[in-house]
Amino acid sequence: MKSLSTPHRHRGKLIIVEGIDGSGKSTQISLLSRWLRSQGYAVAFSEWNSSPLVRQTTRRGKKKEMFTPTTFSLIHATDFADRTERYILPLMRAGAIVCADRYAYTAFARDVARGVNRQWVRNLYSFAIRPNIAFYFRTPLDVALSRILGGRDALKYYEAGMDLKISRDVEESFKVFQGRILQEYEDMIEEMGFHVIDATQSIEDQQKQMRAVVKREIGRSLRTQVLRAPVLEQNPEHASGAR
Template sequence: MDHRMGPVIIPGVPDEEMPGKLIVLEGTDGVGRSTQMRLLRNWLESSGLAVYDTGLTRGRLAGSHIQQAKEGHTMGRRTQALFYATDFADRLEREIIPAMRAGYVVLTDRYVYSLMARAAVRGMEPEWVRKLYAFAPTPDVVLYLRITLGKLVPRVLASGGFDYWESGMDYRREATLYSAFVKHQAALLEQFEQLAQEHEFRVVNAEQPIRKVFDDLQEHVTDVVSEMVEAHQMSDFVAPAMPQPPAVQHDRSEVAESLRDLLSSLLEDGSAEDRSAEKGT
């Protein structure tokens, strides 16, 4: 993995070949990602590979704060995008890159593609969104769990019902949560289809039984990790030690300073566009 989604490079994110692999599982909420993440991890570990899994809002820097902001139902679309970008950059520096340098298979439950899709349906400027996530390394494979809206709705109802944010109620003014969910998810699924084509996702039919979905995912993942498995079988394998992430130093961290500069420039771009839009109304 030696290229990125864009030209922006931040310190701590090396432009280098690493022995590990980055495998992304994408798909909308309720599609079954958590189940498949667990199955994939168990299978990879049983094959002798060291696995590290991560996902949205799990970072130490911003993860809990995102959850707190969502509880108030007041987070604006630009704030939301910047918050998630901060969480991703933190996990990239402290989890994903160290694990890949150590030879781990990194499984991530969603990646910047979900964040780009969410921002797009909320009307964020495409160029601004691309610039925001341009530092993200390109994964070794993106596995997209595809589902139709007609199959998604019953699953979500069976698993607990509609969620405020998953229904897009922060930007949609609908009479019912159901109506908002249907329209929001329809727009989100359309964005995923565009991203799947643009970024060459490996598409898996998520409407199949769980075992069949897993079998299809296994086939795609095997293409990525087969050499690692063969190397393990030919040697006395010892799981690589996961390096400890650097201590959080918000004041002096080179990465934090670079990220602040990037976010500041994006905020300035966004403010200018907002002012321009106001003049036109």
């Protein structure tokens, strides 16, 4: 089972985004998926940590602060497995474009930052389908921090790595933890073949670059393999899309 390291053979396409909290990746994948949808492609969306089968367990564990690095890692892998088996894989086989906000690489960065063995977590996710395109939103730590700390009132316990007892100060803990995650992402770029997007650029510039990568990497097979609603096909050349 080495599917994450070998290209898949499904009709559909898998596009994923990665980056630390506050990198702007969710905004960008949302724009990209709407652009693809506006061209009539069958587009599905899968978010990290969203399996209905696992949700209550995760919520319970977080609320009661029951997680260890190992159980935190395993429950997220369980969530990911459920989304893969029930949603991502069948849709990919049917010919959809699946856009995922965070993917196995989130676990590779985050769980390792929590002290989980690097090889163990890589093996854990080896059943994952290899993405056609993986975007990594590179953000300097201070930029991401100002976005996060400015936008929300309270940092969450696990998000700030409070379980690691780095510091009693939530903000300080968050900085150290996110810094470790950032380093893990940076170290993965080559190994995983990330397309690096400079996330300090304007939203428009980042989106332009993403669309160019999509056209270059999978443009041809989009036209021939991916499911597309014939009705919506007016003039694909000018369907710039993002509403």
